[in-house]
Amino acid sequence: MRARSAALLALSVTLLVADANPFTAGTAAAADPELSVILPRGARQGAEVTFAFEGNRLQDAAEVLFYEPSAFEVTAIEPDEKRGDRKVNVTVKIAPDARLGEHVVQLRCANGLTAFHTIYIGALPEVDEVDPEDAPNSDPETPQPLTADLFEEAGGVTVLGRIDNEDLDHFLLDLDAGQTLNVEVEGMRLANVENNNWDPAIELLDMEGRELAASDDTPLTEADPVLRFAAEEKGSYLLRIRDAEFKGNGRAYYRMHVGVRSDAFPRPYAVYPAGGPVGEPTKVTFLGDPAGPFEQTVTPVAGQTSDQTGQVYAERAGAKSPSALPFRASPFPNVLEVEPNDNRNTGTAHPAVATYLAAVEAAKEKAKADGGDESAVKKAAEAVKPDAFEGVAFNGILEEPGDEDWFVFAGRKGQSLRFTIFGTRLGSPIDPELALYQQWDGKYLKGGSDRVGLDPQEDFSLPEDGTYAVRVRDHLEQGGPRFVYRFEISSPVRTPTLSIPRYGRYGQGRQRVVIPRGGHFATRVTVSRDGLGGELAVNAAELPEGVTITSPTVPANQSTWPVLFTAAEDAPLGGTLSELRAFAADKPEMVSAGPDQRAAYASSLIEADLVRYNNQGSLWVVEAPKVAVAVTEKLPFSIEVLPPAAPLVRNGKLDLQIKVHRDDGFDGEIKMEFPQRTAGIGCDYQRTVKKGEDTATYPLNANSNAALGEFPFYVLAFAALPNELNGVTYGGGTGLCSSELVDIEVAETPFTLKLAKGAVQLTQSTAITAELENADFQGTATVTLMGLPEGLNCEPVQVTSDMESFVFEISAAENAPRGTRKGLVAEVVLPNVDEDGKAIAEDQPGAGARVFTAGTTDLRVDEAPKKPEPKKETKEEPKVAEAPAKPKPLSRLERLRREAAGLPTDTDSADGDTN
Numbered sequence: 001m002r003a004r005s006a007a008l009l010a011l012s013v014t015l016l017v018a019d020a021n022p023f024t025a026g027t028a029a030a031a032d033p034e035l036s037v038i039l040p041r042g043a044r045q046g047a048e049v050t051f052a053f054e055g056n057r058l059q060d061a062a063e064v065l066f067y068e069p070s071a072f073e074v075t076a077i078e079p080d081e082k083r084g085d086r087k088v089n090v091t092v093k094i095a096p097d098a099r100l101g102e103h104v105v106q107l108r109c110a111n112g113l114t115a116f117h118t119i120y121i122g123a124l125p126e127v128d129e130v131d132p133e134d135a136p137n138s139d140p141e142t143p144q145p146l147t148a149d150l151f152e153e154a155g156g157v158t159v160l161g162r163i164d165n166e167d168l169d170h171f172l173l174d175l176d177a178g179q180t181l182n183v184e185v186e187g188m189r190l191a192n193v194e195n196n197n198w199d200p201a202i203e204l205l206d207m208e209g210r211e212l213a214a215s216d217d218t219p220l221t222e223a224d225p226v227l228r229f230a231a232e233e234k235g236s237y238l239l240r241i242r243d244a245e246f247k248g249n250g251r252a253y254y255r256m257h258v259g260v261r262s263d264a265f266p267r268p269y270a271v272y273p274a275g276g277p278v279g280e281p282t283k284v285t286f287l288g289d290p291a292g293p294f295e296q297t298v299t300p301v302a303g304q305t306s307d308q309t310g311q312v313y314a315e316r317a318g319a320k321s322p323s324a325l326p327f328r329a330s331p332f333p334n335v336l337e338v339e340p341n342d343n344r345n346t347g348t349a350h351p352a353v354a355t356y357l358a359a360v361e362a363a364k365e366k367a368k369a370d371g372g373d374e375s376a377v378k379k380a381a382e383a384v385k386p387d388a389f390e391g392v393a394f395n396g397i398l399e400e401p402g403d404e405d406w407f408v409f410a411g412r413k414g415q416s417l418r419f420t421i422f423g424t425r426l427g428s429p430i431d432p433e434l435a436l437y438q439q440w441d442g443k444y445l446k447g448g449s450d451r452v453g454l455d456p457q458e459d460f461s462l463p464e465d466g467t468y469a470v471r472v473r474d475h476l477e478q479g480g481p482r483f484v485y486r487f488e489i490s491s492p493v494r495t496p497t498l499s500i501p502r503y504g505r506y507g508q509g510r511q512r513v514v515i516p517r518g519g520h521f522a523t524r525v526t527v528s529r530d531g532l533g534g535e536l537a538v539n540a541a542e543l544p545e546g547v548t549i550t551s552p553t554v555p556a557n558q559s560t561w562p563v564l565f566t567a568a569e570d571a572p573l574g575g576t577l578s579e580l581r582a583f584a585a586d587k588p589e590m591v592s593a594g595p596d597q598r599a600a601y602a603s604s605l606i607e608a609d610l611v612r613y614n615n616q617g618s619l620w621v622v623e624a625p626k627v628a629v630a631v632t633e634k635l636p637f638s639i640e641v642l643p644p645a646a647p648l649v650r651n652g653k654l655d656l657q658i659k660v661h662r663d664d665g666f667d668g669e670i671k672m673e674f675p676q677r678t679a680g681i682g683c684d685y686q687r688t689v690k691k692g693e694d695t696a697t698y699p700l701n702a703n704s705n706a707a708l709g710e711f712p713f714y715v716l717a718f719a720a721l722p723n724e725l726n727g728v729t730y731g732g733g734t735g736l737c738s739s740e741l742v743d744i745e746v747a748e749t750p751f752t753l754k755l756a757k758g759a760v761q762l763t764q765s766t767a768i769t770a771e772l773e774n775a776d777f778q779g780t781a782t783v784t785l786m787g788l789p790e791g792l793n794c795e796p797v798q799v800t801s802d803m804e805s806f807v808f809e810i811s812a813a814e815n816a817p818r819g820t821r822k823g824l825v826a827e828v829v830l831p832n833v834d835e836d837g838k839a840i841a842e843d844q845p846g847a848g849a850r851v852f853t854a855g856t857t858d859l860r861v862d863e864a865p866k867k868p869e870p871k872k873e874t875k876e877e878p879k880v881a882e883a884p885a886k887p888k889p890l891s892r893l894e895r896l897r898r899e900a901a902g903l904p905t906d907t908d909s910a911d912g913d914t915n
């Protein structure tokens with residue numbers, strides 16, 4: 001089974017319970033709330049229902065955020081009397097005209113936001129499954145009767161039940177001869193719990209247990225069955241629901257819509273055409289309903305899903321299909337196929353083809369009439385240019401196995417077009433394949449399949465002016481009345497989107513913005529640009545009061561970049577569903593625009609797997625068009641990244657200094673993560689600030705290809721919270737916040753070293769020459785040869801940029817290990833300098849250093865030189881230049897003698913060289 005996106009209609013958001021919630025006053029609160037299921041899984045239009053929101057740390061639930069708020073009015077939010085942390089009772093009035101089917105909802109608590117989940121709205125009266133122990137409905141002998149009175153009001157009911165392990169639920173109903181039974185189950189799509197692969201199947205049995213009709217999965221409803229049956233005889237019948245593999249569990253809930261009159265609900269399998277131009281009333285036919293095909297006029301509305309598929313409900317006699325059919329809205333006119341269209345010469349043509357061909361004929365005739373020769377006629381024909389059309393949506397059905405549908409359009413040489421078939425994206429059983437040909441000579445140009453799921457999508461530039469033919473067929477040459485598709489040709493349609501990257505493989509962790517009062521929360525946003533080039537600006541609409549967004553310009557070569565949300569100290573606790581958008585940086589306005597203008601911006605889309613299959617993939621994916629943003633209680637800690645004084649250089653490292661601010665009484669351990677890095681930047685996944693400590697170092701490193709320039713960096717910090725501290729009730733859980741954004745500069749390496757290879761003998765020394773290359777720096781660098789084992793010694797060298805080379809003096813002691821040491825690293829520390837080029841002292845402002853690897857070398861350590869054999873003759877002492885012997889001081893007797901002889905008695909002039 002494939003993942004499938006449920007379309008969500010986004011409406012403007014107004015909050016239902018925006019002010020302080022009276023129901024939670026005085027109760028305990030908790031950070032990091034979790035929502036696992038909402039029960040019951042749905043309700044009827046117009047009803048007032050109490051839903052149990054079950055999960056963890058929910059006791060301070062304050063508000064329910066509905067993505068279609070006009071359909072819901074919350075009248076009470078009350079934590080359960082016994083386990084308020086696990087269960088909150090939410091009473092909701094549902095509008096009588098609430099859209100049928102899936103609705104997305106999220107719970108805001110005083111200290112956090114849950115992931116989003118869904119509830120389902122139906123139109124029919126609801127009946128609970130009854131499964132008495134003494135007469136279990138798993139036994140076909142004791143089915144639960146669905147009596148005629150239940151059907152009186154609406155011709156149908158919705159049965160709310162659950163399949164337990166190996167459970168079968170049997171229901172008994174009566175049908176007249178000719179009466180039609182129509183069943184649609186919402187089971188898998190309810191996404192009861194995340195990792196629950198509940199796969200419902202239904203059968204209709206006669207009272208002898210013979211199967212009359214059955215359904216398991218359909219292309220339209222995925223793993224959920226749809227069954228229709230026309231009774232030949234009046235009598236009683238058994239409707240059975242079970243898991244397809246007889247599994248089931250306590251969370252395998254279902255909503256089974258059972259109609260016994262045609263006014264209960266229509267359940268067509270397909271709509272044709274399966275789309276139309278945005279805002280233009282379009283006549284469509286619904287196909288496959290047991291009561292036969294019927295027409296309806298609908299106005300296509302663009303859905304805000306990644307493929308921009310909207311939806312349509314089949315409506316007949318005031319009753320709507322329980323769930324919608326995907327319905328494509330596009331800016332282009334529809335063209336419906338005209339059979340037979342089974343080759344390139346009989347293909348259904350775009351209206352402009354006839355105009356173009358007529359113009360060509362007219363040009364030829366005129367050239368002939370003017371007496372032109374053959375080449376003049378040809379030239380005249382070639383001078384006619386086809387209209388460069390904006391786009392067209394061809395619509396067809398592969399009515400029977402082997403059907404081929406051909407379509408013809410006229411295009412210009414060099415015109416760049418996108419060819420895409422919407423088939424499986426529309427819930428059709430088709431596995432479409434397309435092939436493009438030159439119509440005039442049948443030359444094959446381009447083919448496609450399986451690009452968007454099973455649907456083809458190809459971009460192609462036309463080689464000539466002329467008419468082209470496209471063939472659509474099923475990959476396995478299947479066909480049938482439900483094989484509806486839509487084939488669009490247009491300029492490449494851009495649908496850039498903006499999302500918050502997933503934190504784990506599954507789940508919505510961190511895909512919501514929770515900002516503590518007076519604090520920050522940064523998140524990365526990913527812009528899938530799809531043609532949205534250049535620098536981008538990110539903006540947000542509908543932020544909660546007191547919240548601001550700081551979004552650095554996203555560089556042209558980046559698609560994931562951080563944004564920072566900040567809540568004022570006095571921001572009220574509250575939440576909104578906010579739309580994030582990315583724009584070309586030179587026109588960053590929040591505009592409301594139709595799908596044809598989507599190329600101008602990317603809007604937010606938070607995709608979540610609500611059902612996954614044994615961790616192997618997703619069965620049910622919901623895309624929400626907005627991001628939940630909430631202001632929560634102040635946290636007892638915050639975190640600060642001190643802006644580094646020196647850049648991180650290629651091949652270098654940088655120790656970021658982190659400062660933690662703790663409120664009195666909070667000394668818990670704080671974990672830090674570093675989500676934003678650019679290419680070539682490495683760091684640890686996580687670091688810890690130990691209990692009671694308030695500083696930490698966080699090392700970043702850059703490889704030789706790290707992107708140069710500045711990038712915004714932040715730290716996420718989280719810690720276990722106490723129940724209560726300084727008058728704020730946290731109720732445990734995990735508190736999460738971020739630092740502000742700090743710019744990290746990545747710079748080029750100030751110099752590299754070309755190092756000679758070295759060899760040294762034990763007890764000897766050697767010199768390794770290092771030549772400076774690409775030197776461009778100020779000040780004095782200290783270069784240390786790292787990686788020397790014990791016994792080898794090399795003093796660091798001071799290096800300035802005016803040096804061409806220097807040497808590392810390496811001496812080897814007797815104990816140095818022999819052999820070659822590879823990859824010795826010359827590590828440089830280059831302190832920042834002041835205006836005079838002097839290193840800034842460590843305790844002065846601006847102090848810092850660039851630290852990097854400038855080069856590597858190898859060093860071989862050999863045996864000590866052999867001691868020479870002792871020689872027989874005594875070794876001649878080396879000649880030492882003899883210093884002149886210092887004259888001895890004169891003895892008293894000598895002095896007297898010299899005085900007597902009239903000679904000098906000064907010792908320094910004893911040799912007589914006096915002046």
Ligand SMILES: [Ca+2]
Nearest residue numbers: 162163167169
């Ligand atoms: Ca049951």
Ligand SMILES: [Ca+2]
Nearest residue numbers: 199200216223
């Ligand atoms: Ca199924």
Ligand SMILES: [Ca+2]
Nearest residue numbers: 397398399405
């Ligand atoms: Ca056809």
Ligand SMILES: [Ca+2]
Nearest residue numbers: 341342404405
């Ligand atoms: Ca055909």
